[in-house]
Amino acid sequence: MKSFTVLQGIVAPMDRANVDTDLIIPKQFLKSIKRSGFGPYLFDEVRYLDQGEPGQDCTNRPINVDFALNQARYKNAAVLLARENFGCGSSREHAPWALEDFGFHCIIAPSFADIFFNNCFKNGILPIELDANVVDGLFAEMYANEGYSMTVDLATQTIKTSLGETINFEVDEFRKHCLFNGLDDIALTLKSADAIRAYEQGWREKSPWLFDVIK
Amino acid sequence: MSGQTLYDKLWHSHLVEERDNDCGLIYIDRQLIHEVTSPQAFEGLRIAGRQPWRVDANFAVPDHNVPTELHERSGGVAGIIDPISRLQVQTLDDNCRDFDILEFQVNDVRQGIVHVVGPEQGVTLPGMTIVCGDSHTSTHGALGALAQGIGTSEVEHVMATQCLLQQRMKNMLVRVDGTLQAGVTAKDVVLAIIGEIGTAGGTHHAIEFGGEVVRALSMEGRMTICNMAIEAGARVGLIGVDDITIEYVKGRPYAPTDEQWDRAVAAWRELHSDDDAHFDRVVELRGEDIVPQVTWGTSPEMVLPVSGIIPDPATMDHAGEREATERALQYMGLTPGMAITDIQIDTVFIGSCTNSRIEDLRAAATVIEGKHVAPTVKRALVVPGSGQIKQQAEEEGLDKIFIAAGMEWREPGCSMCLAMNSDKLGVGEHCASTSNRNFEGRQGFGGRTHLVSPAMAAAAAVAGHFVDVRNW
Numbered sequence: 001m002k003s004f005t006v007l008q009g010i011v012a013p014m015d016r017a018n019v020d021t022d023l024i025i026p027k028q029f030l031k032s033i034k035r036s037g038f039g040p041y042l043f044d045e046v047r048y049l050d051q052g053e054p055g056q057d058c059t060n061r062p063i064n065v066d067f068a069l070n071q072a073r074y075k076n077a078a079v080l081l082a083r084e085n086f087g088c089g090s091s092r093e094h095a096p097w098a099l100e101d102f103g104f105h106c107i108i109a110p111s112f113a114d115i116f117f118n119n120c121f122k123n124g125i126l127p128i129e130l131d132a133n134v135v136d137g138l139f140a141e142m143y144a145n146e147g148y149s150m151t152v153d154l155a156t157q158t159i160k161t162s163l164g165e166t167i168n169f170e171v172d173e174f175r176k177h178c179l180f181n182g183l184d185d186i187a188l189t190l191k192s193a194d195a196i197r198a199y200e201q202g203w204r205e206k207s208p209w210l211f212d213v214i215k
Numbered sequence: 216m217s218g219q220t221l222y223d224k225l226w227h228s229h230l231v232e233e234r235d236n237d238c239g240l241i242y243i244d245r246q247l248i249h250e251v252t253s254p255q256a257f258e259g260l261r262i263a264g265r266q267p268w269r270v271d272a273n274f275a276v277p278d279h280n281v282p283t284e285l286h287e288r289s290g291g292v293a294g295i296i297d298p299i300s301r302l303q304v305q306t307l308d309d310n311c312r313d314f315d316i317l318e319f320q321v322n323d324v325r326q327g328i329v330h331v332v333g334p335e336q337g338v339t340l341p342g343m344t345i346v347c348g349d350s351h352t353s354t355h356g357a358l359g360a361l362a363q364g365i366g367t368s369e370v371e372h373v374m375a376t377q378c379l380l381q382q383r384m385k386n387m388l389v390r391v392d393g394t395l396q397a398g399v400t401a402k403d404v405v406l407a408i409i410g411e412i413g414t415a416g417g418t419h420h421a422i423e424f425g426g427e428v429v430r431a432l433s434m435e436g437r438m439t440i441c442n443m444a445i446e447a448g449a450r451v452g453l454i455g456v457d458d459i460t461i462e463y464v465k466g467r468p469y470a471p472t473d474e475q476w477d478r479a480v481a482a483w484r485e486l487h488s489d490d491d492a493h494f495d496r497v498v499e500l501r502g503e504d505i506v507p508q509v510t511w512g513t514s515p516e517m518v519l520p521v522s523g524i525i526p527d528p529a530t531m532d533h534a535g536e537r538e539a540t541e542r543a544l545q546y547m548g549l550t551p552g553m554a555i556t557d558i559q560i561d562t563v564f565i566g567s568c569t570n571s572r573i574e575d576l577r578a579a580a581t582v583i584e585g586k587h588v589a590p591t592v593k594r595a596l597v598v599p600g601s602g603q604i605k606q607q608a609e610e611e612g613l614d615k616i617f618i619a620a621g622m623e624w625r626e627p628g629c630s631m632c633l634a635m636n637s638d639k640l641g642v643g644e645h646c647a648s649t650s651n652r653n654f655e656g657r658q659g660f661g662g663r664t665h666l667v668s669p670a671m672a673a674a675a676a677v678a679g680h681f682v683d684v685r686n687w
Contacts, residue, residue: 033254051660085415093366122368209471
């Protein structure tokens with residue numbers, strides 16, 4: 001698993017609530033059997049004016065100049081500032097894959113959808129929930145200051161903005177541990193293999209019909 | 216000490232190890248697999264040199280990409296025209312062969328949408344923990360199973376460990392008492408619930424649906440409701456086991472039999488929330504108050520009774536809500552003050568894991584029998600949820616009713632619900648759809664989705680615009 005320690009980067013906006021994973025990465029790109037290469041199609045339907053197709057070279061596609069990520073001031077952004085319920089809808093992990101491939105390693109929002117939130121941690125992306133008022137303030141500062149950036153430090157759980165403000169954030173201890181160290185969570189769970197086997201044996205005795213081989 | 220909710224019972228009975236912060240390692244009884252979210256998980260297993268923990272806990276079926284037109288479908292995997300889709304379906308076949316996982320392949324009569332096939336075959340049973348790399352896995356909660364959608368990394372994790380590490384959810388009860396009016400269906404109930412609590416209303420919660428209306432629903436109606444729990448933000452929807460559940464499961468191909476059946480039923484009888492169970496949140500609706508629902512916007516919470524009028528953002532105080540409404544109206548090509556019944560329909564889609572079961576098809580057929588799709592409606596697709604449903608519908612003559620009405624009778628699959636195959640909306644087309652998501656572009660680039668029940672979709676097909684099916 002990819003690790004996250006300290007991130008310094010430009011902040012870019014996705015300024016609307018209920019951004020669904022269909023918007024983050026439309027379905028036609030989900031036909032890929034790979035984990036990589038989704039970055040050029042991130043937010044495809046609002047980023048370009050035409051309809052994107054998988055495998056397409058995006059360099060000459062007509063872009064939506066009103067869309068923030070197409071604007072020079074947000075070039076090479078690493079932190080995405082978002083609104084309520086970011087990542088709702090489909091469970092597609094292609095959404096964090098696309099965000100990560102594009103260059104976003106941290107997403108800040110007042111709230112996230114559960115499955116998306118969980119998927120981020122598996123892909124070296126730190127999703128941070130902050131009070132809606134604080135997020136409002138960050139949006140205002142970002143719009144007012146070209147080149148607005150921040151340093152996100154997972155160890156100290158702090159965000160330091162380029163205007164000098166420091167904001168603390170919460171993160172679950174275990175998720176933090178895994179993300180910071182880039183741990184393989186399957187290997188971690190397999191440390192409990194004996195407990196899983198013991199549970200399984202007891203459960204099989206209690207509910208044998210659940211262990212009928214389906215063939 | 217208060218009693219336990221159904222969710223708590225399922226959580227505790229599957230808890231392998233308790234962890235800090237209300238987290239736990241829970242055992243997974245069944246993993247459902249489809250072609251879109253599994254290839255990277257299988258690849259991960261191969262790269263790490265891992266084997267599935269328990270092969271026979273897994274079951275696979277291709278559904279998202281499969282063509283639904285007979286001429287393309289009849290060629291099997293090799294006949295899929297889009298090479299990228301073909302490779303993805305072929306990769307599922309290859310992975311299931313290599314790892315010895317049971318798969319119903321594309322032209323097996325048992326093939327269908329994974330969330331339709333699981334319950335239909337008895338692959339889904341009450342009391343199970345079930346995962347699938349698909350958010351509509353919440354559907355299976357209708358059988359009293361703890362079922363949820365997960366990402367591909369977790370698909371791989373469950374394959375390798377048979378466990379999922381997660382935080383315990385909070386408990387929400389949505390109780391719908393009273394009775395439903397004629398013409399009002401499970402789909403209208405769940406859309407009304409989403410309209411009430413919002414698309415993030417169930418975040419961090421398992422939603423249990425109860426009350427007289429839910430108890431009176433068939434299993435198929437219950438599946439429609441649990442299917443859309445995720446549209447209210449809840450990964451898990453649940454309905455307690457009763458006689459209707461047990462009757463439904465009985466005799467399914469993979470359901471237990473003989474003395475195993477008796478033992479299973481005895482255990483399943485416990486799968487309901489205790490009378491004194493504590494819920495973190497309770498929401499109550501009256502069945503009589505629910506009328507046929509139609510979504511007008513780009514989030515399932517943007518929903519109104521069919522008698523409603525399109526909202527005016529200018530009257531909204533909250534800036535975020537105003538902007539979201541403006542954006543939705545622009546995308547949908549609608550104007551404030553317009554009646555829902557004045558929305559003209561270009562396409563009708565009857566299908567998806569929400570509404571493609573036999574009762575859904577019967578409801579649509581009843582409405583459309585002896586009538587014809589309006590000349591302004593360019594296309595009306597009926598896509599059964601599985602090969603077995605298709606067969607049953609044909610035995611009942613439903614296919615003939617649809618075809619006579621000018622609708623297309625298709626092969627089973629996810630189809631236009633998410634338009635990963637060639638069934639897509641064109642730019643600007645309004646669709647009366649029995650699916651579950653009205654997101655921008657969901658059913659095709661620039662497409663405009665209105666979520667409705669099968670009866671409402673069929674009535675809209677005939678009228679060319681939305682009509683109140685209660686007056687049909």
